[in-house]
Amino acid sequence: MEFQYVAYNANRKIVKGKLEAADENTAANLLDYGGYQVVKLKQASSFLSKPKFFKAMGAVKSKDIIMFSRQLALLLESGTDIVTSLELLENQVSSAAFRSVLKEVVADLRSGNSLSTAMSKHHKVFPDMYHHSLAAGEQSGNLDVVLRQMADYMERNTLAQKKIKSAMTYPIMVGVVGLVVAIVLVTFVLPTFVDLYGALGAKLPWITAALISVSKWLIKYGVYILAGMVAVVVGVYLYGRSPEGKFQLDTMKLTMPVVGRIVRLTELSRACRTISLLFRVGLPLPEIMNLVVRGSNNKVVVKALKELQDELIQGQGLAKPMSRRWVFLPLMVQMAGVGEETGNLDNTLTTVAQSFEVEADDRINNAIGLIQPIMIIVMAGVVGVIAIAMFAAMYSMYGQINI
Numbered sequence: 398m399e400f401q402y403v404a405y406n407a408n409r410k411i412v413k414g415k416l417e418a419a420d421e422n423t424a425a426n427l428l429d430y431g432g433y434q435v436v437k438l439k440q441a442s443s444f445l446s447k448p449k450f451f452k453a454m455g456a457v458k459s460k461d462i463i464m465f466s467r468q469l470a471l472l473l474e475s476g477t478d479i480v481t482s483l484e485l486l487e488n489q490v491s492s493a494a495f496r497s498v499l500k501e502v503v504a505d506l507r508s509g510n511s512l513s514t515a516m517s518k519h520h521k522v523f524p525d526m527y528h529h530s531l532a533a534g535e536q537s538g539n540l541d542v543v544l545r546q547m548a549d550y551m552e553r554n555t556l557a558q559k560k561i562k563s564a565m566t567y568p569i570m571v572g573v574v575g576l577v578v579a580i581v582l583v584t585f586v587l588p589t590f591v592d593l594y595g596a597l598g599a600k601l602p603w604i605t606a607a608l609i610s611v612s613k614w615l616i617k618y619g620v621y622i623l624a625g626m627v628a629v630v631v632g633v634y635l636y637g638r639s640p641e642g643k644f645q646l647d648t649m650k651l652t653m654p655v656v657g658r659i660v661r662l663t664e665l666s667r668a669c670r671t672i673s674l675l676f677r678v679g680l681p682l683p684e685i686m687n688l689v690v691r692g693s694n695n696k697v698v699v700k701a702l703k704e705l706q707d708e709l710i711q712g713q714g715l716a717k718p719m720s721r722r723w724v725f726l727p728l729m730v731q732m733a734g735v736g737e738e739t740g741n742l743d744n745t746l747t748t749v750a751q752s753f754e755v756e757a758d759d760r761i762n763n764a765i766g767l768i769q770p771i772m773i774i775v776m777a778g779v780v781g782v783i784a785i786a787m788f789a790a791m792y793s794m795y796g797q798i799n800i
Contacts, residue, residue: 400424400440404433411436423508457495457522459555463548465490470544480506498522511535526671526688533678543678550674554667557754560761568768575776582783583612608786640696647696651724659760664698665729666753673746683710698724715742728752 400421403413421438428435465486472482480503487499498519505515513532516523527547534543587609601609615622636642650660668689675685686706693699701724708718716734719725732749736742 400438402428402433402435402439403437404428404435406433420508423504427507457492457498459551461490461492461495462522462527463551463555465495466544466548466551470541470548473541473544479512495522512540525691526675529680529684529688530675530678533675533680537679539678546674546678550670553670553754557663557757560758568765568772571769571772571776575772575779579776579779579783582780583608583615587612587783587787588616602786602789604782605786605789608783644696644700647698650695651697655760655764659757659764660695661724661726662753662757662760664693664695665724665726666750666757667692668698668702669729669746669750669753673743673750676746677743682715701725726753 399415401413401415402424403411405411421440425435425438428438468486468489469482472485473479477485483499483503483506487496487503490496490499501519502512502515505518506512511532513528513535516528516531517525520528530543530547531540534540633646637646651657653660671689671692672682672685675688676682680688683706686702686709690699690702690706693702701722704722705715705718709715714737716730716737719730719733729746729749732745733742736745739745
């Protein structure tokens with residue numbers, strides 16, 4: 398929180414200012430430690446306060462958290478205390494929203510809270526897994542190591558998401574451009590030729606006549622078709638927000654040809670990475686599974702993980718409950734069993750995650766490699782048919798005029 402104060406300094410002069418603190422008592426203590434005699438202290442107006450304004454303006458990016466984690470690990474390793482380290486980083490970060498969050502974290506630390514507790518108050522910036530891992534690092538005394546591991550983990554996830562987005566960009570652009578070209582030709586160019594052919598009384602080839610019929614039908618009913626498509630999209634969206642609809646859509650994602658395997662590999666590799674990381678920092682498996690459940694976006698996988706967590710608490714381990722659920726792939730089940738037997742679960746699951754990530758990358762590249770030429774062929778076919786219909790009509794018209 399931000400407080401406004403009026404106080405005497407060491408030279409008995411009146412000074413005014415603002416400071417960040419967890420509460421009013423902490424603010425008063427900070428001023429007292431600084432050699433100020435407080436005359437008036439009150440919380441600053443929250444309507445236009447900078448921290449809340451900056452936090453409302455946008456979310457903190459993953460790359461900022463990754464860089465922050467690496468820099469904080471380096472400062473802690475060099476022997477700098479946490480508060481000083483955070484203050485140094487607070488002055489270096491470029492994001493105003495992140496700077497505001499770090500100010501509040503520093504204020505909480507000064508009031509006696511641990512780093513993990515202070516960060517847990519900003520769950521939109523620091524995920525549950527992040528501050529839980531830091532709590533384990535604080536207890537074991539290897540906070541710098543945990544920070545680096547979290548930075549590596551977040552960086553892998555960010556790169557995977559960027560790879561998928563960049564891979565899909567080209568096919569989407571080709572599809573949009575092709576669709577726009579087809580619509581322009583059918584809606585604006587073709588009707589001009591229709592008027593010309595009608596004025597000359599020329600007999601049109603069958604392909605041109607068929608295309609003109611389709612064009613007229615689209616112009617006449619295009620609004621209704623568009624409204625129907627919007628209604629379907631909205632209906633699917635609303636159904637997907639319901640628990641049953643979300644579950645059904647997520648089931649479809651996992652079972653679709655080509656895409657289903659990629660989604661499944663991505664979800665399982667993330668789960669393996671999470672279990673491996675948290676097991677390595679010293680968290681107990683039941684708590685780890687709770688965080689793994691929160692980290693999944695697929696309701697089918699979430700259901701399987703919750704059932705796995707319940708049976709784990711009952712003492713059945715990981716591999717045996719996994720083997721009874723189709724979501725978990727055989728390699729994951731086998732390696733989890735090996736990890737439990739050898740006590741090396743973190744390394745075995747890291748191996749599984751790497752294997753799944755490599756397979757997912759290969760499948761994504763292969764899918765994109767197929768999608769791109771298919772879309773180009775389809776778009777070229779559509780535009781080609783329209784062009785052939787127009788040129789066929791022109792040649793037919795010239796032939797009839799010469800006759």
